[in-house]
Amino acid sequence: MSTSSVQPDTIAAIATPPGEGGIAVIRLSGPQSWDAVRQLCRLPADAGPGRVYFRRLREPATGETLDEGLVLLFRTPRSYTGEDAAELQIHGSPVVARRILSALFVFGVRQAEPGEFTRRAFLNDKLNLTQAEAVLDLIHARSEQAARLATAQLANVLGQRLQDFYARLAALVADTEAMLDFPDDELPQSVPAELAARLQTLLADLRHLLATAPAGHRFREGARVVLVGCPNAGKSTLLNRLAGRDRAIVSPTPGTTRDTIEETILFHGIPLTLVDTAGLRDAPSAIEQEGVRRARTEIDQADLLLLLLDASAPLSADEQHLLAAVPPDRTLLLLNKTDLGHAKRPADLPDAFPAAIELSLLADPDLSPLEGRLLDRLLPPTAREAESPVAISLRHEQVLRRAVAAIEAALPCLEAAAEDQILPAAMSLREAIEAIGQLLGRNTPEDLLDQMFSRFCVGK
Ligand SMILES: Nc1nc2c(ncn2[C@@H]2O[C@H](COP(=O)(O)OP(=O)(O)OP(=O)(O)O)[C@@H](O)[C@H]2O)c(=O)[nH]1
Ligand SMILES: [Mg+2]
Incomplete structure (x- = not known):
């Protein structure tokens, strides 16, 4: 172009x-x-x-x-x-x-x-443009799934779908604008109804594509999962079990982990950065205080927090502070050390959080209940059902939402089948077509292209 x-x-x-x-x-x-x-x-x-x-x-x-x-x-x-x-x-x-x-x-x-x-x-x-983006995705792919999605996008699977939307919208714009030529009072009622029906089908197809956004985002970007809790809750033990190796030092001495420790794993095709943090408490030493400060920064940056609590002891003041400090919608609560007893149960924890998972990182040979819940949080089952060779990125999602909003504005205009509604309908459809065109790289603003291509490496 x-x-x-x-x-x-x-x-x-x-x-x-x-x-x-x-x-x-x-x-x-x-x-x-x-x-x-x-x-x-x-x-x-x-x-x-x-x-x-x-x-x-x-x-x-x-x-x-x-x-x-x-x-x-x-x-x-x-x-x-x-x-x-x-x-x-x-x-x-x-x-x-x-x-x-x-x-x-x-x-x-x-x-x-x-x-x-x-x-x-x-x-x-x-x-x-979707293929150019796929080149970048392919180079940066951190899992087989991400590479597979990028390859399909490079083969223009997404581009073809968008081109199909573009063509259908262009026909709808032409047919809508043709109605403007009808003399007053002679507009056949069947025409806007037929156009509205076509637009409904198109809207459903767009929404179907939009439903792939969460999976596309996860497989491309991965997630930062931060383990938090009071000292000795078992955070480092959990990191080691998820990583499948002794990455972090585990000891019965509270305050063992002083700095944040990162480990990247592939979890059901999702690149996960696991972050072990210093136990949060009113820290006794300056070094530990710095660890606590870093842990708090990690809480802000996490896609998901795993908050470990000691199931074998009643809820402590430190644990209560922690529960108040983390965002419930980004937190999964774990009641660890159930092998030592059940001094607290999921029902004792604040309702704002989804039900806590009871487990023993030491005694349970199988962590699949935790892994199942973790996967659900990272990639909701509805997003997994939408499994397709295409999964759109954040940029695609934002622009597609604009197209959907414009179509949603056009639909009632067409359904009203009133003469004075035809022009607004055509204008909204033009907005939608402009958005789809932008995804394909037609009339994409120069600064957006600059931004996109600057993320490539030199030589690609
Ligand atoms: N009985 C029992 N002990 C556990 C369990 N999980 C961890 N532990 C023990 O608890 C102690 C603390 O574990 P860590 O994993 O080091 O705890 P942490 O949360 O990383 O602690 P800090 O780094 O001090 O904040 C160790 O001795 C672990 O072996 C469990 O499920 N049951
Ligand atoms: Mg630790």
């Missing part, structure tokens, strides 16, 4: 991660890319795509050999970006890769910005 008439310049970047490796890849895109590579590698004048060249790469000024490697050329539009492009596969030394990149700059090539290759692919219609 080229909006700019300015001839693009030629960009280059190291596409492989920094550090040593088997190979490093330098990619170029733009009108000068073949020329620059030809000069650097002394390629034959008739060199072109479809062949792989093994060449020496030489420093332009001195002729010194910088490395040897494979050279590939791509002709517009059959490249990732849609432009003339080239790829150099060299030895995986960061020093050599940087020297070769600098040598290319001599031939009028410049360093690429983050995401600039993918942005060019988007501008040249090689990818729509």
Whole structure:
């Protein structure tokens, strides 16, 4: 979707991660890319795509050999970006890769910005915006599920669905606006009713897609799960059990954990950052006080809190303070140490919280009741039912909600079948179509694109 008439310049970047490796890849895109590579590698004048060249790469000024490697050329539009492009596969030394990149700059090539290759692919219609976003998702995927979703989105599964919505909305706008041409009092009542019915079906389909948002968000972003409680409640024991290894020190001495300890696990395909914190109490030592301060910061940042209480002792003043300090809607209460007794029960805890889970981290071989509840909180069963190859991101969700609101505004106008309601209906439908178009990258504001592509790495 080229909006700019300015001839693009030629960009280059190291596409492989920094550090040593088997190979490093330098990619170029733009009108000068073949020329620059030809000069650097002394390629034959008739060199072109479809062949792989093994060449020496030489420093332009001195002729010194910088490395040897494979050279590939791509002709517009059959490249990732849609432009003339080239790829150099060299030895995986960061020093050599940087020297070769600098040598290319001599031939009028410049360093690429983050995401600039993918942005060019988007501008040249090689990818729509949902596919460009999928490239980013795929690179950052932290679980198989996230990678699978990104692959489907890259294959344009989401794009096709949105294109279908776009086409249906465009037809609805045209048919609604056609009604404006009817002379007064001659509007057939069946027409707006038929349009309203089509709009209802479209609305249901949009809502169906919206229902995939919680899963899309979780699998992409994961969740930060923070373990809190009084000293000795069993927080570090829980971290170790969920992580499946002895990550944190466990001891009968209250105040063992002083700093926050993080461990990342995959939980049903969701990347979870588990955070063990210092036990919360009126801390006796300065070090422990700092730990308590950090624990409080973690409480604010958590997606979900697991608050551990000692089931074998009556509710203490510290525990009461804690219950008052955590947000019930983001907290799961655990009554641990049931092997030592039941001095308190779920019914003794404030009603504002969902029912507490009774368990013994020491004696229970199986934590599946806790894991089941944890999964329900992270990914509600309704979100799991909506399992589909597509799961939308936060950006998609926000824009789709705008489209849904606009359609909801248009519907009663059409259902009223009154002549003076047709124009407002058409205007609302145009708002909806604009929102769907924005998801696909049609008329997407420049600053939004900047924001999106700046999240890519250099070289992608
Ligand atoms: N009997 C019993 N002991 C437990 C249970 N869970 C943990 N413990 C013991 O309780 C003690 C404290 O456990 P930790 O996991 O270190 O507790 P913590 O909440 O991390 O404590 P701090 O780091 O001091 O805040 C250890 O001796 C654990 O073995 C349980 O279910 N039953
Ligand atoms: Mg601890």
